[in-house]
Amino acid sequence: KGKEKIYWVCSNCGYTAGQWWGVCRSCTVAGTMKEFHESKTSEVHSKVNGFMVLEEDGVGSWLPQQQGELRPLRLIDINRGLNHQHWRIPLSGSFGNEVSRVLGGGLVPGSLNLVGGDPGVGKSTLLLQIAAMISEGGNDGEVYPVVYVSGEESVEQIGNRADRLMIESDIYVYSSNDIEDILKKVRDISPRALVVDSIQTVYLKGIMGSPGGIIQVKECTSALLRFAKTTNIPVLLIGHVNKSGDIAGPRVLEHIVDVVLYMEGEKCSSHRMLRAVKNRFGSTDELGIFEMSHSGLQAVSNASEMFLSEQHLDSEILAGMAVAVIMDGSRTFLIEIQALCLSGSTGSRQVNGIHASRADMIISVLIKQAGLRLRENAVYLNVVSGFILTETAGDLAVAASICSSFLELPIPNDIAFIGEIGLGGELRMVPRMEKRIHTVAKLGYRMCVVPKAAEKALGTESLENMKVVGCRNLKDVINTVF
Ligand code: TYD
Ligand code: MG
Numbered sequence: 001k002g003k004e005k006i007y008w009v010c011s012n013c014g015y016t017a018g019q020w021w022g023v024c025r026s027c028t029v030a031g032t033m034k035e036f037h038e039s040k041t042s043e044v045h046s047k048v049n050g051f052m053v054l055e056e057d058g059v060g061s062w063l064p065q066q067q068g069e070l071r072p073l074r075l076i077d078i079n080r081g082l083n084h085q086h087w088r089i090p091l092s093g094s095f096g097n098e099v100s101r102v103l104g105g106g107l108v109p110g111s112l113n114l115v116g117g118d119p120g121v122g123k124s125t126l127l128l129q130i131a132a133m134i135s136e137g138g139n140d141g142e143v144y145p146v147v148y149v150s151g152e153e154s155v156e157q158i159g160n161r162a163d164r165l166m167i168e169s170d171i172y173v174y175s176s177n178d179i180e181d182i183l184k185k186v187r188d189i190s191p192r193a194l195v196v197d198s199i200q201t202v203y204l205k206g207i208m209g210s211p212g213g214i215i216q217v218k219e220c221t222s223a224l225l226r227f228a229k230t231t232n233i234p235v236l237l238i239g240h241v242n243k244s245g246d247i248a249g250p251r252v253l254e255h256i257v258d259v260v261l262y263m264e265g266e267k268c269s270s271h272r273m274l275r276a277v278k279n280r281f282g283s284t285d286e287l288g289i290f291e292m293s294h295s296g297l298q299a300v301s302n303a304s305e306m307f308l309s310e311q312h313l314d315s316e317i318l319a320g321m322a323v324a325v326i327m328d329g330s331r332t333f334l335i336e337i338q339a340l341c342l343s344g345s346t347g348s349r350q351v352n353g354i355h356a357s358r359a360d361m362i363i364s365v366l367i368k369q370a371g372l373r374l375r376e377n378a379v380y381l382n383v384v385s386g387f388i389l390t391e392t393a394g395d396l397a398v399a400a401s402i403c404s405s406f407l408e409l410p411i412p413n414d415i416a417f418i419g420e421i422g423l424g425g426e427l428r429m430v431p432r433m434e435k436r437i438h439t440v441a442k443l444g445y446r447m448c449v450v451p452k453a454a455e456k457a458l459g460t461e462s463l464e465n466m467k468v469v470g471c472r473n474l475k476d477v478i479n480t481v482f
Contacts, residue, residue, distance in 0.1 A: 003088035007214055007446065008033040014252040016214065036214050089134055089192065089234065096133045099126075099301040100289065102261060102274050104282015107193065110232040114199075114253055115274075116239045117263035122272055122292055123238045126263060127195045128161060128171075129296055130236065134193045135169035143170045144192035147185075151177040151201030151211075165296040177211060179204045179220050183227050191233060196224065198238040199253065211411045214252060214257025218479070221256050227348065232342065246389040256279055267291070268386055271306065272297060273328075287331040304439055307335040309384045320405030323416045324397030325436040325448075326389070332439035334416060336384040339401035345378040353383025354398060355390075362398050362421055370399075370474040372406055391419035393430035396449065399474060400481065417477075418454070425474040430467045434458060441466040449477055 008017045011034050022062075023030045025481050088106030093098050100106050109111070117123045128148060135146040148171055148216040152160055154172045162171070172189055176182050186194050195201065200212040202220050211214040221237065228235045239253060241262075254260050260278040265271060274288035289303040299307060308323070320339045325332060337354075349424035351359045359381050366372045379402060383389050389398075397421035404411050418436050433454045439447045441463040448468050455470030471477045 005037070005208075007036045007314045009036055009214060009252060010034075011251060016252070016256055026216070034039075035278060048274050070310060074158075075098070090137075091130070091133045092136075092207065093302065094243070094299040095290070096311045098288040098308055099130055099274065102286045102288040103259065104276070104279050104286070107234050107236075108258070108281045111234045111258045112221070112228045112232065112237065112256070113259040113261065114221075114239055114257045114309055115261045115263060116238045119240055121265050122297060123240075123263055124164070124197055125161065125292070126151075126272075126290075127197060127236055127238060127298055128152070128158070128167065131193065132162075132167040132169040133169050133197050134166070135171055137192070145170050145172055146191055146193045147172045147174060147189055147191045148195045148197070149174045149176060149186070150197040151175070151183050153196055160479065164294075166201045177202050178182050179223055183223070186227075186233075186254050187231065190231075193234045193236060194227075194256075196238065198240055200240055206254065218252060218256070221253050225256055237408070238408065266386065271300065287328065289331075304332060304334055304443060306334055307383075307385050307387050309336055317410040317413055319408050319410045320401055321399040321413075322400035322404060322411050323413075324394035325389055325416050325418045326387075326394055326438055327432055327436065332436055333442070334443065335387055335394065336390075337397045338380075338382040338384065339405040340380040341374065341402060341406040342378040342380075343376060345376070347375055348378045349381075351381045353386065353396075354381055354389050358389075358392075358395070359398065361423070361476070362395055363402065365421055365423060365425050366399055366402060367453065370403070370478060371405065374402070374406065377406065391430070392428075393436070395401070395419060395421040396427060396477065400449075400477065403478055403482065408482055411481060412446070414444070415481065416440045416445050416447075417449045419449070419451045419471075427471055427473060427477070429453050429457075437463065439468075447479065 008020045010024040010027060010032045012029045013027035014023060015024055017025065020032050024032050027183050063334065069432040073372065088108055090106050113373060115123055129146050131146045135144055137144050148158065153175065155175050158173045174182065174185060182202070194250060199217055199221060203211040203216050204219050204223060205217045209214060224235050224237060237257070258280040259276065262277055264273045266274065270292045272292055274290065276284040276286055289300040290297040291300050322337050324335045325336055326335050349359065349363065362458045363374055363379055367374050381398065397417040399421055400411060400417050418430065418433065420430050422428050429451050433450065437448055437450065444464065445466050448466055450468055450470055451473045452470040455468055458468060469480055471480060
């Protein structure tokens, strides 16, 4: 006893092994196996239904057991009896809709949902708000109990947060780390949903390892999964993501749970994104966008346009602005690129939000292939609201903004640009062109400038009243726009 056991876990796919491998044997990515230490606090006696439990006086009997005898069932019989299973717990209001969309249309009864994210990003806030929403029960006016269990905070702390969020629903708050205790108490309440904050702080008695260790994290999650499946109570589980990977993180759990959502946000911005990376009940194509306010998270209504400056939306048109169409996950954003060319100066370049090497390349191509006399110009580039442009799909907008400033000819604010620029000044295709173009059309833009190849690839679907203009190279673009 007290001996340390060493595990190796792949930070990419969660594969666990007893020894180190240079290349993960599961996902075959190299250099991802990380070392974990697990101190043995007790012996494991046996394995029941995939759970390691002690065989002493009924410990483990709390684990929900399978009802009845298990046997293979006919698919037809299953489907006949399961019509009600299409029902999902509704989440209403603009906040609820946003969450619901990411979940694939509401919370599925009996599902285990993991919400991961960096510490401090707002997971506890999100889950408390979701708990309140579930409790309020959509439109039928009825109120349902929901249990929020925290192993991190005291009930007073949660009470304070609920106060701040102005939550007055029928939420039961419980502070505990003992899964066995938690599930026993929760079963008595029979809530409409259970929130556990967080998987790193709960433990299962009789299982070796400390809370947050791989074995505990895995076993606790499995216990929660079985609880969800046998009671049909959906469980929402919070998991901290640790960048350094020294705590068994949500990666390990992704295989066990039904749904994995990640919450992301920049330190300097109040925007928070909720992304589905796994969903057994829906697509992972959805991204929820929220804003963290002083009274909790609010849905952002005009998400596609949140990276455009107010001047832009106000139709006051200045030279040096162009709109790029960027994909983040599966969501499309319009992003404003600003350029300022100062003639008669030393030719310095200041770049903000774009990789300097990419900006250099675009400027050089403009000089060489489009004949712009930028050599004697200082060029400043900026991406509005702190967004970092990583996609080459933004190249064309960067080039257009520089042209606009250099020529001192504003680009009308209902034109958007999509395309990568090659060294010959040619425009190249980027992934998911169609989706980008449709978003632009839906937002009421008049024109979208794209590579020639994209024009052909586009179907005959209606694009509202937008014109899609295919250009072969930068010269084409300049002739079209200015
Ligand atoms: P929290 O939900 O505790 O994050 P996590 O559980 O992911 O660690 O919230 C983190 C931050 O959110 C905290 O710095 C305070 C801020 N916050 C608000 O801005 N408005 C609010 O209404 C609440 C409750 C929190
Ligand atoms: Mg928290």
